Amino acid sequence: MERLIIKGGNHLQGEIDCSGAKNAGLPILASTILLDGSALIGNLPHLQDITTKLELLNSMGSQINFHEDGYIAINSSNILLPEARYELVKTMRASILVMGPLVAKYGKAKISQPGGCDIGTRPIDFHLSGLEKMGAEIKSDSKYIYLKAKKLNPIDFSFPKVSVTGTENLMMAATLIEGTTTLRNCAKEPEVLELANYLNNCGAKISGAGESEIIVQGVKKLEASRWNVLFDRIEAGTYLVAGAITNGHVKVNKINPETINIVSEKLMNMGVEVNIGSDFVEVDATSSDLKAQDIFTEPFPGFPTDMQAQFMTLNTIASGTCMIEETVFENRFQHVSQLRKMGADITLNKNKASVSGVSNLVGANVRASDLRASASLVLAGLVGKNKTEINDIYHIDRGYECIEEKLNKLGAEIIREPVVY
């Protein structure tokens, strides 16, 4: 076990490069199950979740080779054991992304029940009802879901609620189903579009990805290809907030600014100067007086739930009061109790939080409860008086590549140390 110790109060200055997006890399890795031959995937971030996904593929029989130039070769053409074990699914729900590809390519899958998690119940009923409609026979017990299909059929399916991995799972399955599948009320997240672009590069016929209606014309086979994973808009947004909260001046390079338009707009509305280039976003908050801004989370292109916790921290020291409403997940306010320990003035009422700005936060001993909550605590530590100690940081390592290295490069003082009991 490790913890982060942050000495707060430094104004961050400088520029950093954004890493590849975990949420784009994970479905692309799962999609290799659909492919013939060896895929060559680059710009994958060095994150625990990516390692877990590679372990999962490897446990099923994929051959994985790390190249010196940073690319990873993955050959999932000969899956021997189409099974996602509990030990791997429990640490990463996105393991369920192998379900659609396994049933489409091998006609069977055994997937551990993902269960709930800290941010909500997170059922997978849309994934299952879509696959069932495609013709998969589904059985389950308390531990596993078993799927079996002789032949899948194309479907016309409307998601009851927008689901990112749900869209990805059904879209992947449909690529190898003869005929035309229409998916409606799909997630429009850039990572869904990225997956479709990769699969099309391998010979799939997917149109409409990035919009609400996706049409997939099934093909007989897909050939593995080389691809560089898109950059991480949530990581970029988090570092921009780090610049803003410390009255700093930070430039995040290697991103597609369009994917974080709403984050840039919010920062501007809070009084931060934002400069948007073709592949960078820069914030200058050196002379900003932060003003509270309401936040309402929604599927893309709305404000991302994955940035809610970070903007809550930013609002804790902005002047005025704002309302933060979480509409995507039912229990995504675990950071509130920890931010309160640091002096934040937050009142919770179900999925709404009222945040009144205080003049400063004070360092405390806090615990990370989930990935984005842990990022919000790092941000609080950057601005909190004295020292902040963040425990259970394995959450943060699931989604942020070398977070303390990147922030220290900008002038933060963060050390990582083992926890000795």
Ligand code: UD1
């Ligand atoms: C993905 C992202 C996660 C992000 C989330 C919302 C990945 C690997 N993870 O998670 O970082 O926070 O999108 O942007 O890409 N739902 C159901 N039934 C289903 C599926 C979803 O009721 O079968 C509900 C969920 O409980 C939630 C909502 O739909 O309330 C959206 O969830 P979803 O988009 O599926 O989240 P993930 O794909 O798990």
